[in-house]
Amino acid sequence: MRITVINPNTSVEMTRIIGDAATRAASPNATINAVNPDSGPPAIENHYDEAVATVPMLEMVRDGEANGVNGFVIACFGDPGLNAAREVATGPVIGIAEAAMHAASMLATGFSVVTSLERTCVIAEHLVQRYGMREHCRSIYACEIPVLGLLDDHGAAWERIVEKCRQARDTDGAGAIVLGCAGMADLTQELTNELGIPVIDGVSVAVRFVEALAGAGLATSKHGDLAYPIPKNYTGEFARLSPGKR
Amino acid sequence: MRITVINPNTSVEMTRIIGDAATRAASPNATINAVNPDSGPPAIENHYDEAVATVPMLEMVRDGEANGVNGFVIACFGDPGLNAAREVATGPVIGIAEAAMHAASMLATGFSVVTSLERTCVIAEHLVQRYGMREHCRSIYACEIPVLGLLDDHGAAWERIVEKCRQARDTDGAGAIVLGCAGMADLTQELTNELGIPVIDGVSVAVRFVEALAGAGLATSKHGDLAYPIPKNYTGEFARLSPGKR
Amino acid sequence: MRITVINPNTSVEMTRIIGDAATRAASPNATINAVNPDSGPPAIENHYDEAVATVPMLEMVRDGEANGVNGFVIACFGDPGLNAAREVATGPVIGIAEAAMHAASMLATGFSVVTSLERTCVIAEHLVQRYGMREHCRSIYACEIPVLGLLDDHGAAWERIVEKCRQARDTDGAGAIVLGCAGMADLTQELTNELGIPVIDGVSVAVRFVEALAGAGLATSKHGDLAYPIPKNYTGEFARLSPGKR
Amino acid sequence: MRITVINPNTSVEMTRIIGDAATRAASPNATINAVNPDSGPPAIENHYDEAVATVPMLEMVRDGEANGVNGFVIACFGDPGLNAAREVATGPVIGIAEAAMHAASMLATGFSVVTSLERTCVIAEHLVQRYGMREHCRSIYACEIPVLGLLDDHGAAWERIVEKCRQARDTDGAGAIVLGCAGMADLTQELTNELGIPVIDGVSVAVRFVEALAGAGLATSKHGDLAYPIPKNYTGEFARLSPGKR
Amino acid sequence: MRITVINPNTSVEMTRIIGDAATRAASPNATINAVNPDSGPPAIENHYDEAVATVPMLEMVRDGEANGVNGFVIACFGDPGLNAAREVATGPVIGIAEAAMHAASMLATGFSVVTSLERTCVIAEHLVQRYGMREHCRSIYACEIPVLGLLDDHGAAWERIVEKCRQARDTDGAGAIVLGCAGMADLTQELTNELGIPVIDGVSVAVRFVEALAGAGLATSKHGDLAYPIPKNYTGEFARLSPGKR
Amino acid sequence: MRITVINPNTSVEMTRIIGDAATRAASPNATINAVNPDSGPPAIENHYDEAVATVPMLEMVRDGEANGVNGFVIACFGDPGLNAAREVATGPVIGIAEAAMHAASMLATGFSVVTSLERTCVIAEHLVQRYGMREHCRSIYACEIPVLGLLDDHGAAWERIVEKCRQARDTDGAGAIVLGCAGMADLTQELTNELGIPVIDGVSVAVRFVEALAGAGLATSKHGDLAYPIPKNYTGEFARLSPGKR
The missing domain is CATH 3.40.50.12500 (Rossmann fold)
Incomplete structure (x- = not known):
């Protein structure tokens, strides 16, 4: 295939x-x-x-x-x-947003999206609505990292991403995290280890x-x-x- | 301006x-x-x-x-x-869809969309959802006229458009009609006369x-x-x- | 006209x-x-x-x-x-609520309502629902100013209104403000200058x-x-x- | 009491x-x-x-x-x-609409409203939305009987009401009927006997x-x-x- | 009966x-x-x-x-x-959840649920959705008391329940409280006195x-x-x- | 695995x-x-x-x-x-309902469910709601075949299933069919050939x-x-x- x-x-x-x-x-x-x-x-x-x-x-x-x-x-x-x-x-x-949100809904009763820039949150929000995930999505967070900044500076990005994921898990009751940017794909395993809940890379x-x-x-x-x-x-x-x- | x-x-x-x-x-x-x-x-x-x-x-x-x-x-x-x-x-x-739907919601408690091709109905449907018009939109009809067919053959198009508008008004209780194609703009006045309800051209x-x-x-x-x-x-x-x- | x-x-x-x-x-x-x-x-x-x-x-x-x-x-x-x-x-x-909310949805992907009394918030909330604005309305704030208090004491009212508008813009991501009281109409221009986003007076x-x-x-x-x-x-x-x- | x-x-x-x-x-x-x-x-x-x-x-x-x-x-x-x-x-x-709809939702997984005049259907519809009954309400029918006509002419009204109730039960899968007019209160028992499903008088x-x-x-x-x-x-x-x- | x-x-x-x-x-x-x-x-x-x-x-x-x-x-x-x-x-x-939520919607324009364990909140949430109470439910709080803990230790439970009820009333604008556990039934009167708003025991x-x-x-x-x-x-x-x- | x-x-x-x-x-x-x-x-x-x-x-x-x-x-x-x-x-x-509905939403903009008994339709309906598929599901049909009847009498069942699938495709605009019973799994290929649209067996x-x-x-x-x-x-x-x- x-x-x-x-x-x-x-x-x-x-x-x-x-x-x-x-x-x-x-x-x-x-x-x-x-x-x-x-x-x-x-x-x-x-x-x-x-x-x-x-x-x-x-x-x-x-x-x-x-x-x-x-x-x-x-x-x-x-x-x-x-x-x-x-x-x-x-x-x-x-x-990849579609795949990740659908997968999240099969693994947890609620998920959060952690994405790159604040101004892209509304795009995620519209997709949540379009895919019928309104009841499953607990929150959408931006880390204020430009998409390409993920490539340049994984250290600082990492801290901010982890912080938002923790907030989703501990405050909003998210049982899974959807990563809101294709450029985060290589952080998936490490984040899963850190957080102890499914972290879903849409790719x-x-x-x-x-x-x-x-x-x-x-x-x-x-x-x-x-x-x-x-x-x-x-x-x-x-x-x-x-x-x-x- | x-x-x-x-x-x-x-x-x-x-x-x-x-x-x-x-x-x-x-x-x-x-x-x-x-x-x-x-x-x-x-x-x-x-x-x-x-x-x-x-x-x-x-x-x-x-x-x-x-x-x-x-x-x-x-x-x-x-x-x-x-x-x-x-x-x-x-x-x-x-x-123009946005304008027409919003206007319709200010003139009637329910409206219907009458558009050109069947396969564009889903586009209208997605817009109804996006603009929060789910409760106001009574039905969406296609007349199976290709967009440019409107230009070529107003006679046959007219019959089919009027038929769908009547169905919307009499069966679905639509108080207004939203015309679902910019190419229908010049039919507006005539349709209004024919139907006796607001017919809304988005343009x-x-x-x-x-x-x-x-x-x-x-x-x-x-x-x-x-x-x-x-x-x-x-x-x-x-x-x-x-x-x-x- | x-x-x-x-x-x-x-x-x-x-x-x-x-x-x-x-x-x-x-x-x-x-x-x-x-x-x-x-x-x-x-x-x-x-x-x-x-x-x-x-x-x-x-x-x-x-x-x-x-x-x-x-x-x-x-x-x-x-x-x-x-x-x-x-x-x-x-x-x-x-x-005026209808007009302001519809206008806001055409100028921003999300808006907030800033109104007078806490107990009128539920009225705004019901209108948000009725006009299909659930996805567009980010938040509804009251300034705890009686409607006629706006007339008496613009100074104190002003402070509280600005504070709520800032919260809507900076915390809730509102791209526009809907003023929730006809008595606020004469503050519109000044608020727009202060906030840098569309402030919408329904009148x-x-x-x-x-x-x-x-x-x-x-x-x-x-x-x-x-x-x-x-x-x-x-x-x-x-x-x-x-x-x-x- | x-x-x-x-x-x-x-x-x-x-x-x-x-x-x-x-x-x-x-x-x-x-x-x-x-x-x-x-x-x-x-x-x-x-x-x-x-x-x-x-x-x-x-x-x-x-x-x-x-x-x-x-x-x-x-x-x-x-x-x-x-x-x-x-x-x-x-x-x-x-x-009485509130009471009847809430009761219906406790007795059946879907109900229909049978009311008097066509033009009041939208009022029922707005209440369905307001009371959160969108998923429970299968259909709303009007019998085209003026409210006071119910008092004058129970015979003709009866036929039309029964017909709409049957349609709701047999075509729309309604498990209960909500009577949409206080003036229908005295038909409740007879309709229940006729239809074999709960017929609910809001009064x-x-x-x-x-x-x-x-x-x-x-x-x-x-x-x-x-x-x-x-x-x-x-x-x-x-x-x-x-x-x-x- | x-x-x-x-x-x-x-x-x-x-x-x-x-x-x-x-x-x-x-x-x-x-x-x-x-x-x-x-x-x-x-x-x-x-x-x-x-x-x-x-x-x-x-x-x-x-x-x-x-x-x-x-x-x-x-x-x-x-x-x-x-x-x-x-x-x-x-x-x-x-x-009892059904009864309490329906009752709450008849006594206040918004209510909150105060329940026992965090992990049961999602059950309450699903019921809110199922009963069409999305617009009426302001918030759902857990007190982190195991269901049987209510029986053992009313003192500590009481404090935590009151705190969450106050938060619902004062921060979320809840006009009524729905008690989210049958084991809280005997606290109803006392909570009502404490809070000054309807506290609803589903039983x-x-x-x-x-x-x-x-x-x-x-x-x-x-x-x-x-x-x-x-x-x-x-x-x-x-x-x-x-x-x-x- | x-x-x-x-x-x-x-x-x-x-x-x-x-x-x-x-x-x-x-x-x-x-x-x-x-x-x-x-x-x-x-x-x-x-x-x-x-x-x-x-x-x-x-x-x-x-x-x-x-x-x-x-x-x-x-x-x-x-x-x-x-x-x-x-x-x-x-x-x-x-x-299997979850899987089939999610899959359908990835292959078509609208799907219909064709199931066995009328009285199970409400179960499908509740799942449509729970999985956020309200906007994707065009219709739910029952063939009035008892679940085990599928095993006994494929001939008669076949006719009725095909009829409902055609209605979904041609009248409701369904782009895909979700089979509403695990017992229909072995009809999938034949139905796909007959209908020319994706027929989805949840298993x-x-x-x-x-x-x-x-x-x-x-x-x-x-x-x-x-x-x-x-x-x-x-x-x-x-x-x-x-x-x-x-």
Whole structure:
């Protein structure tokens, strides 16, 4: 089974972290291909970055689709363009926020999200609502670490992340932690040891969920609003993105 | 007051309809500039079209912003990229679905949405949820008319639209109709006459709401998650979209 | 366009503040008539005051209607009798809480309400629920200032209001403030300057929204539950309020 | 224990039906006093009627309170002025819609409301939302019988009511029926026999619930927003309604 | 009227407290039979205890049913097996959490739950959701007292319970307190005196509500999902629990 | 990895179907042990059956736990005793309704449930609510086939199941079908072929999700309300179920 894990930002270093986490998590019969676009924002930290990064992400789904990939992971906690990617794809497509929140709801009766920047909290909040997790999500915390700051300075980031996780566990009664940034993937094991509760990295779980769905013979519904995009000719620079007949 | 009304698809004919509706609706002291990108999908009929069309739409907000425009209307019923556009803009930005649903909730205790294609209904549904209109929205109907079909064949479209509006009014108890496609803007008056209940074209109301907010001295919050995008250098073809320091 | 702005309490001083705010906000082609009943509570501070004040408010809507007024604003943050007023009126009727919350949801992804008395918070809370603003409202604060205390002692009131607004902005992540009392209307500009985020006075926005709806050719739905009241003869002292044939 | 059952409309005939139902339902140690105002609408069929009728209803709560009554029932399915009445009262105050819906949720996992006029359905709907019954309420039906028509023509009304009840039971899976009009109280037993499922008359249950709460030593909370109204002098014709010091 | 009050745990001492509260609350024409199983957990402090205790509780409903009992109270705050018990029973069956929350919503616009152990809070939370009390419940507090600790050490328990009740009243604006454990029943009066707001013991209210429903001629719906269990032969040790033909 | 799949009813034939589906779905490195109790209901068709069957199901989790099993599937669509089982287990525990609904939400924007008996629909409905799937679930249909009837008469059952699935797909816009009974597991492939949309058997997906979670190094949270049951001595016949120290 071949799974493409897409980091929608252009940071090669973050793609490496994501790819490592995905490879560690994948079962032996899955092959992980971690990719990122060479065009767009180097980090996704607000709605605008997210909107722009969605287009090259979709191009990568198109590429994967052309290469017969079996499933996709969108490795950015805002799950940008998830339904658009599902229209393009034949196999399952899972966002890391989606995967992590669903997993958390199966392991604890309440979870908290610990993410990078304050201004991305509202994105997490909207996803909580969209995935029906309002009753399961106890709190959402930001550590005020820029996404790429995670790469530069794990020491200071670590302290702040641990502090917020403890607050979630001890004050809000969270039974599990959802890490709110793909760049935190390599902290998962250490945080689990520190906190004694499940700490969930969406990349790992999303890879496993794609395997689970595909392994159970399931694929994205091609009936209704997730059917392949209606063929049409786009104009201008985006002409290359025109959805063809399938 | 200068208001830019953005049709995010590339159909010049639809931009004309939208521009006409906007101009008719605007008060004398507002100047309407109806625009569309020359790159992207000619009609927005699914999640994928919407995701791609968001980028040129954002470019137009950037352009408007550079020209000191006072507010923006996003004239596609899916309200694509609304929060991203708000980050970029200083003045108010309103989506036509948002405007129409809010207006409907002020004129009737329940409304129905009558839109173009079946597969876009889920987009309307997600917006109903996001705008807190679950208790106000009685039903969502599709007329199975492709977006551009509205332009070609008003006769057949008319019959189907009227039928769904009647069903909403008589069976579901809708006190108002929200038209679910910018391309229906020029049917508004005729439908109102036919049905005897408020028929709401989002373009008209969105223009008026931008005027209302700006007129009351209000602008998009620049605190928190709608602050200007964090400056950073994008790479590749999207480098031109890099959010600068403001 | 003639708009009647009804202060449902009997305080002439508060009507003056409301009328000033309404006039400042109105566009040049709108004429504001700010009125209050001479019968009923001098301030609306609980459910009972609100219920009693609804009747003279409705009489004023009847008067306005008889005089061909184009729209109404109910200038009390509890939006008392809103649907009853809509039954009586032909043009749009908007409550100031309704207007302010809807506006806030278009300018920020989250807002907070700062109101006068603790015991009115539950009224704001019920309106948040009714208008579908549960996901947008971050918090509701009371300043423990009696409604008329705002008139007497702006100094002390000011301190407490600013403190609560700061808490909303800095602790709860509110991107906008909704002022929870018509009597705060004249503090709006100063608070906006102090806080750097949109501070929304419902009177101003409601006036503008009535203009917007009427300007877009929209009126209250006269189909279904907002149709004119079924004609019948009331008895006793309320006989004068009997809804006639229209 | 003395319970005042208030029919907020002026129909003496309906008060008789309500009083009979209340008396039949009451336990031996309760005394029922069924009353109606002599001022206001003869039937409550829309928001406006409801708003006006609330004031004389509140006067009757004041009267009851002055006479040391132990509890109140508001016998109109819209539960008009419920929280205002609770502020005035010391003992429990229960609305018949509230009582019937709560009772239904204890006897079946889903119920339907069968009411009089189409245009009152939205009132029932708002109450369903307010009482947290969204998951329990399967459907709301109107029989298109004017409230006083129930008194004139039980034959035709009967047929239509039974038809809607059957539809609720057989198509929507309702396990119980909530009668949506105080004037239907005397049909309860016959409908129960006909349908074989609990048919709930709010008057009967509300009386019993007032007894239950008072019997368990409970009274309306006088802390917070249901405390006695803040004393103040009302002006004009409503001066007599001024809330005094208690 | 004969009412069986079932303490689903095996603590005879707690059954005594529950029986006393039930008897004090019952009206003169009701006979209370407080019982507990001799098999199962001595206290119910988590999901597992609750699941096991449900079976002997259901046996007691079967026994009561065989003896023609008129109604049942399930006297454990998690309301274990409520719908299963309703299938077995002919008369009303009410859980004490259900009764207390419904009563609270009739006496105050907001209530808080004060319960025993932290880990049972999630059970209360799920019930709040199930009974539609999300908008009414202000907070849920645990006092970290083991259920049976209430029996041993009222002094220390008292202090902690009062502290949490005060916090609910003064910080969260709760107008009433719901006691979250049947073992707190005998503290109700004293707490009411201390706090000056309604303190609601579910046992008392549940008994009164069973009386109210049965007194109003109402019984559990035997249509649909609460009909008597479909007859079938169970195997093994649970063969004795086989639902027979009725 | 060893996974115990528990059929909580005593039907050996159904356990065989479930075991076959589980084994087909499992990845090569998982070993499936499909078991059923020898005590309790032969089919679970209402709340009462479910409550009784929970106890032997929990015993099997205890057994599995004693044998170091890595995870559990509860193979009954009501997900009976899910949280209780999670308290007992160390590894992941997943219910088949939970698994199927979560999977469906990842493959389509809306799904429908097609289940066996009408009276179990409410159980599915409660799970939809509990898992936050209100916005994703389009409809719930019963085929009026007794659970064991599926085993006896696949021909007639097939027709009715296909009919309801078609209705869900064509009328309600469901993009995927969730099979609402473990006994339907062996129809999955054939239904998928017939309908052309994902048809989801909870047994298959639950097995795969247990593998996914355990494979990603995740286990049930042992902090808070899913910690091991508090040790205590049960009395009577259930003494053997006493939770010990771990």
